[in-house]
Amino acid sequence: MIVQSRSRAAARAVLAWGVVALFVFPLFFWITVAFKEAREIFDLPPRLANFTPTLNNFNEVFGLSLGGNLVGGGNFNMGPRLWDSIVIAVFSTLLAVTIATLASYALSRMKFRARHHYVSWVLSTRMMPPVAVAIPMFFIYKDIGLLDSYLGVILIHAVMNLPLAVLLMKSFFDDIPLEIDESAVIDGASRWYIFRRVVLPMAKGGIAATAVLCFIFSWTEFLFVLTLTQTGLKTVPVVSSTFVTSTGTAWGNMAALGVAAMAPAFLFVLLVQKQLVRGLTLGSLKQ
Known part of the structure; x- marks a missing residue:
């Protein structure tokens, strides 16, 4: 045996x-x-x-140019494009997680009319394909002057990630016993104090897990950046599709950009690894 x-x-x-x-x-x-x-x-x-x-591929992508061999007379100076991706992913993640944390706490702890219908509505907004709203968003952004801007892309990425973030954070808050809130209320704590000092520290793992998913979705998003930016602002997924030279696809340069693009996401996951594991296992053990 x-x-x-x-x-x-x-x-x-x-x-x-x-x-x-x-x-x-x-x-x-x-x-x-x-x-x-x-x-x-x-x-x-x-x-x-x-x-x-x-390191020739990395030099051509982030340092030396290819002298305009790209179709359209471009070059492989991808340093600014990598920076664009980092700024957009970080700030859209912060915005989405902040709003989702407040909204999901209210959905988990507060009792109000049509609360369950609201959760269903949040979920339904995530079911809409992005291509259905890309063109209308282009005309809206054009009218309000948000085309080719960090703010415009950050807002659309935050809105895109918000439904999933709300539902994930709500599940994490649901796994924190309600008795903890009730005990704090008996001790005279306010709702805001309970949220900030009691519940939020216990949900750090869930926040980290949600932030990782939002960051990755924003980092890899293609359609909205392609639609809502024209010349001044491009992210890594969009510019990687332009790696075509007069002799064909520049696979080595594309691979170099891909490896460099994986580094920020990998480092972000490492930074929140402890909280991420805690968040993914939150609620797995029941009394």
Whole structure:
């Protein structure tokens, strides 16, 4: 019996590592492409380790230009575009999480008429495809002067993430026992004090998990940025679609930009890793 259980555990471990390798290998291959010369990218069989790494792709993307070889006379100076993505993702996440935290606490703790209908309405707004509102938003932004602006993209990304953030935060607040609020009320605490000093510290994990999802959705959003910006402002997903030279797609440069674009999201997840794990497991144990 002991031998059989060990064999099953070993088989499960091998299967788990196989699944991990299946999902990690494309990412690993993409990273190696970023450090290869153009002539080495399509070698058969592919070179996964036996090649000389180079930073030429990163230099062309963030430092040196290609002298206008891009279609449309552009260049690969992507430093400002990466900065645009960081600013938009960070501030839209802060705005969405702040509003969602207040709204979800009210939905979780306060009793008012049609509360459940309001939750259903919030969920229904997330079901609308973005393409259905992209063109109307373009004309609205044009009339109020928000085209090609940080504020315009930050607002639309925050609105896009708000329904999911509200529903996620509400589930986290629902998992915090209501008795804690009632005890604080008996001690004379106000509603705002209970929210700020009692409930909010207990929901840090949920806030971190919600912030990570909002950041990733904003970081990878394509349609609204493409529609609501024209020349002065572009994010990484939009500019990555323009990596076409006179000789074809610049795969090495595109991979270099992709690797650089993954770094801020990866660092953000690392910074909130402890709170993220706590938030993802919040409510998993019931009394």
